[in-house]
Amino acid sequence: MRKVLFVGLSQAALVAALVLVAGPATPARAQENPFDTLIDVRMGERVFRAQCGRCHGRDARGNDETGAPDLTTGQFARASTDAGMFSVIRDGIENTAMIGISPRASDQTVWQIVSYINSLNLDPGDYDLPGDAARGEQVYAGADCSSCHMIGGEGGRTGPDLSTVGxxxxxxxxxxxxxxxxxxxxxxxxxVRVNRADGSTVEGLRMNEDTFTVRIMDSDENLWSFMKSDARSLERIKTSTMPAAENLTGSEVDDLVAYLFSLRRES
Ligand code: HEC
Ligand code: HEC
Structure with missing residues (x-):
């Protein structure tokens, strides 16, 4: 019972977050997908895992038992355009197990799922990249990216895992x-920056937060827990902790991109 309630709440929170990020509602069923940025892809992925994964698989690779097709191939029987995919997700496919998403889901959420599905089929062959992946791997090592990022289980945890970022x-x-x-x-x-009653401050990534407590991880990966009532104030800093690649030349950035794009799921 509690668990169900919790799931319900966190979905409500997610929807609230989506509304906050996006601002006002968009015109329904526009032809062009208005929500196709990085953050949209990630939001779409979250919703997909929660609501579609049980049939299509968490990684969208399909499931023979449920008859739900692999959505990572870029080939769709019923959804050849973004707008077509939008309708399939919104309304379902008649007389099949594919029912439409909950009517409570906003159009924005549906577009974000479309963006996520589109992001699953990036074929390296479709891109003519100027950079060189092998050189990029060296740039990666030299620029100390692994102090924050993990690839193949090695590296830090204060940034996203890049093992399959491509x-x-x-x-x-x-x-x-x-x-x-x-x-x-x-x-x-x-x-999150916590200003403590004694005047000292601690800052780090927000790991958990509820009404009374907040848990953060600092840049040395130490975990800290605070009672909010003990803190003088709590600030949220919405910029990235990642330094911009200012010291890298254009061709080093190209090489890094080629390297990162080569990091993908085994197929
Ligand atoms: C109860 C199982 C089930 C759930 C849940 C489900 N699907 Fe499906 N989905 C299917 C089945 C089965 C089909 C194939 C229908 C057919 O025979 O054409 C399908 C087809 C599709 C297609 C069309 C694929 C093509 O080739 O054109 C898309 C896109 C899709 N689903 C996306 C989603 C998304 C996104 C969600 C979550 C919001 C979702 N599905 C939830 C079972 C499911
Ligand atoms: C001080 C920690 C830190 C360092 C050093 C760092 N990053 Fe990041 N990186 C982050 C954080 C935090 C994010 C997530 C926030 C954001 O999107 O900027 C991120 C995001 C990214 C993303 C987007 C990943 C995604 O899933 O969206 C890529 C790609 C990336 N970093 C590559 C690199 C590379 C390459 C280097 C070395 C040149 C590097 N980073 C150095 C902390 C770091």
Whole structure:
């Protein structure tokens, strides 16, 4: 019972977060997907896992038992355009197990799922990248990216795991996440600064938060728990902790993008 209630609440919170990020509602069923940024892809992924994964698989690769098709191939029998996919997700497919998403889901959420599904089929062959992946791997090591990021189980945890980042982000998105990290920072990566009653401060990534407590991880990966009532104030810093790649030359950025784009799920 409690668990169900909790799920309900966290979905409500997610919907609230979506509304906050997006602002006013968008015109329904516009032809062009208005929600196709990085953060939209990630939001779409979350909703997909929660609501579609039980049939299509958490990784969207389909499931023979439920008859739900693999959605990572880029080939769709019923959804050849973004608008077509929007309708399939919104309304379902008649006389099949594919029922439409809950009517409570906003159009924005549906578009975000479309963006997520589209992001699953980025074929390296479709891109003519200027950079060199092998050189990019060296740049990665030299620039100390692994102090925050993990690849294949090695590295830090104060940034997202990059092991399969190439399946998630296209080359343009990768480049902008390097040169302009503050552009789209998901709440998961915001910094919380706790000003304590004794005047000292601690800051780090927000790991958990409820009405009374907040738990953060500082840049050395130490975990801290605070009673909110003990803190003088709590600030949220919505910029990225990731330094912009200012010291890298253009061709180093190209090489890094080629390397990161090569990091993908095994197929
Ligand atoms: C109860 C199981 C079930 C759930 C839950 C479900 N699907 Fe499906 N989905 C199916 C089945 C089965 C089909 C194939 C229908 C058919 O025969 O054409 C399908 C088809 C689709 C297609 C069309 C694929 C194509 O080739 O055109 C898309 C897109 C899709 N689902 C997305 C989603 C999304 C997004 C969600 C979550 C909001 C979702 N589905 C939830 C079972 C499910
Ligand atoms: C001080 C910690 C830190 C360092 C050092 C760092 N990053 Fe990041 N990085 C982050 C954080 C936090 C995020 C998530 C917030 C954001 O989107 O900027 C991020 C996001 C990213 C993303 C987007 C990932 C996604 O899933 O959206 C890429 C790609 C990336 N970093 C690559 C790199 C590379 C390459 C380097 C080395 C040149 C590097 N980072 C150095 C902390 C760091």
């Amino acid at each position: 399946s998630r982000l296209d080359p343009d998105e990768l480049a902008s996440s390097l040169t302009d990290p503050d552009a789209e920072v998901a709440p998961r990566w915001w910094t």
